[in-house]
Amino acid sequence: MGVTSYTQEFTTPVAPAKMFKALIVDSHNLIPKLVPQSIKSIEFIEGDGGAGSIKQTNFSEGSHFKQLKHKIDALDTQNLMCKYTLIEGDVLGAKLESVVYEVKFEASSDGGCVCKMTSKYHSKGAIELKEDDIKAGKDKAMGLFKVVEAHLLSNPDVYA
Numbered sequence: 001m002g003v004t005s006y007t008q009e010f011t012t013p014v015a016p017a018k019m020f021k022a023l024i025v026d027s028h029n030l031i032p033k034l035v036p037q038s039i040k041s042i043e044f045i046e047g048d049g050g051a052g053s054i055k056q057t058n059f060s061e062g063s064h065f066k067q068l069k070h071k072i073d074a075l076d077t078q079n080l081m082c083k084y085t086l087i088e089g090d091v092l093g094a095k096l097e098s099v100v101y102e103v104k105f106e107a108s109s110d111g112g113c114v115c116k117m118t119s120k121y122h123s124k125g126a127i128e129l130k131e132d133d134i135k136a137g138k139d140k141a142m143g144l145f146k147v148v149e150a151h152l153l154s155n156p157d158v159y160a
Contacts, residue, residue: 002122002123002126002127002128002129003120003121003122003123004120004121004123004128004129004134005118005119005120005121006118006119006121006131006134006138007116007117007118007119008116008117008118008119008138009114009115009116009117010114010115010117010142010145011108011112011113011114011115012112012113012115012145012149013110013111013112013153014112014113014149014152014153015107015111015112015113016080016105016106016107016112016113017080017105017159018152018158018159018160019105019113019115019148019149019152020077020080020082020105021159022148022151022152022158022159023103023115023145023148024075024082024103025049025075025077026159027042028042028043028044028049028055029042030148030151031144031148034147034148034151035144035147036060037060038059038060038063039057039058039059039060040058040059040060040061041057041058042055042056042057042058043055043056043058044056045069047072049072049075050072050075051072051073051074051075052071052072053071053072054069054070054071054072054087055069055070055071055072055084056068056069057069057070057089065089065090065091066089066090067089067090068086068088068089068090068091068092069086069087069088069089070084070085070086070087071084071085071087072084073085073100079104080104080105080106081102081103081104081105082101082102082103083100083101083102083103084100084101085098085099085100085101086098086099086100086101091137094124095123095124095127095129095133096121096122096123096124096129097122097123097124098122099119099120099121099122100119100120100122101117101118101119101120102117102118103115103116103117104116104117115145117141119134119138121134
């Protein structure tokens with residue numbers, strides 16, 4: 001099994017605690033409301049949302065994928081950090097065994113935040129991944145980040 005790591009940083013004018021609550025802590029409620037055309041539902045099938053919990057995302061009809069499952073490895077609400085692993089789902093395809101994500105939200109000098117994300121792609125066997133292999137997934141994640149950001153900016157009292 002090979003491991004390919006990528007690190008990304010996103011900046012937003014939204015405060016770090018708000019982004020963390022929206023994208024991590026309450027994503028199972030918020031995301032299906034914001035993108036119902038893509039995501040039908042997100043539910044905990046094990047646990048209550050803390051470390052060890054397993055969250056299943058069910059995609060909407062007509063999607064290329066049916067569902068995926070994430071296991072929450074660590075959730076630190078004080079330091080606004082989450083580590084979780086994509087453990088199951090057709091989104092992994094024939095090349096991936098799992099994907100481990102580590103996300104941290106840090107305050108920026110302008111009152112917003114910097115979101116730092118490290119993704120470790122664990123491939124099956126000796127398969128080597130290239131950036132093009134995972135670009136679509138990264139683009140979708142960035143799109144979702146922007147949708148949540150826009151929602152929080154247009155609804156300043158949400159997650160206050």
